[in-house]
Amino acid sequence: MASTTLSKNFVQAIQNRRTYYKLSKKQILPDSELVKLVKQVVREAPSSFNVQSSRVVILLGNQHNNYWDKIVPDSLRAAAGDSAVEASQGKLEGFKGGYGTILFFEDEKLIKGQQEAFPQYAAGFPLWSEHSTGMAQSYVWVLLEAEGYGCNLQHYGGLTGDALKKVYNLPESYKLQSEMVFGYPEAPAGEKAYHSDHERVIAYGHSA
Numbered sequence: 001m002a003s004t005t006l007s008k009n010f011v012q013a014i015q016n017r018r019t020y021y022k023l024s025k026k027q028i029l030p031d032s033e034l035v036k037l038v039k040q041v042v043r044e045a046p047s048s049f050n051v052q053s054s055r056v057v058i059l060l061g062n063q064h065n066n067y068w069d070k071i072v073p074d075s076l077r078a079a080a081g082d083s084a085v086e087a088s089q090g091k092l093e094g095f096k097g098g099y100g101t102i103l104f105f106e107d108e109k110l111i112k113g114q115q116e117a118f119p120q121y122a123a124g125f126p127l128w129s130e131h132s133t134g135m136a137q138s139y140v141w142v143l144l145e146a147e148g149y150g151c152n153l154q155h156y157g158g159l160t161g162d163a164l165k166k167v168y169n170l171p172e173s174y175k176l177q178s179e180m181v182f183g184y185p186e187a188p189a190g191e192k193a194y195h196s197d198h199e200r201v202i203a204y205g206h207s208a
């Protein structure tokens with residue numbers, strides 16, 4: 001059992017984090033407050049050798065709408081044709097129905113820099129960069145849901161990364177990792193099955 005108020009709240013916040021698909025544009029926080037909170041948690045996310053390679057772009061209002069009804073469908077059409085867009089229409093409209101989208105990038109320039117500086121670990125840095133983005137993503141996900149939002153995580157990055165760099169004049173070295181759609185949760189999260197804790201976490205030995 002969590003023993004301090006802080007750890008109880010921490011566990012509670014983590015237990016509250018779920019995937020929500022039915023989201024609306026109903027406002028929860030002023031945009032400036034939302035952006036400030038995201039900055040606060042991204043700042044604290046750990047990274048290998050403290051490289052701080054995670055980069056975040058927050059799309060709100062018409063920028064969020066444009067991502068889901070222009071950038072994604074156009075990129076999807078270019079890669080897989082009209083039928084792929086038609087098949088995804090309902091899903092994309094659902095994402096557009098949310099309040100905003102948080103784009104998570106890793107700056108590969110910094111990862112290459114690490115590889116040059118520490119060649120003995122060169123093979124590890126790209127992997128640890130992916131670990132780092134996951135940490136930043138989970139901080140933001142837990143944060144937003146603690147504030148009352150619902151979120152879901154999407155991966156159109158392989159298709160939309162280049163278009164985003166053009167539209168927002170982002171550095172070439174930014175690699176899109178994921179898109180976190182968030183908004184007012186209009187329906188509860190689905191049922192979730194759990195593997196048993198003792199299958200997933202094992203402890204050996206004990207202190208005196």
Ligand SMILES: Cc1cc2nc3c(=O)[nH]c(=O)nc-3n(C[C@H](O)[C@H](O)[C@H](O)COP(=O)(O)O)c2cc1C
Pocket residue numbers: 017018019020152153154155189192
């Ligand atoms: C690394 C990762 C990738 C995921 N990719 C997607 C995705 O592309 N689309 C999606 O709808 N959900 C995605 N999810 C959400 C998972 O399906 C979801 O977290 C999982 O089913 C557990 O449900 P929960 O988030 O409600 O706990 C992803 C989650 C993680 C951690």
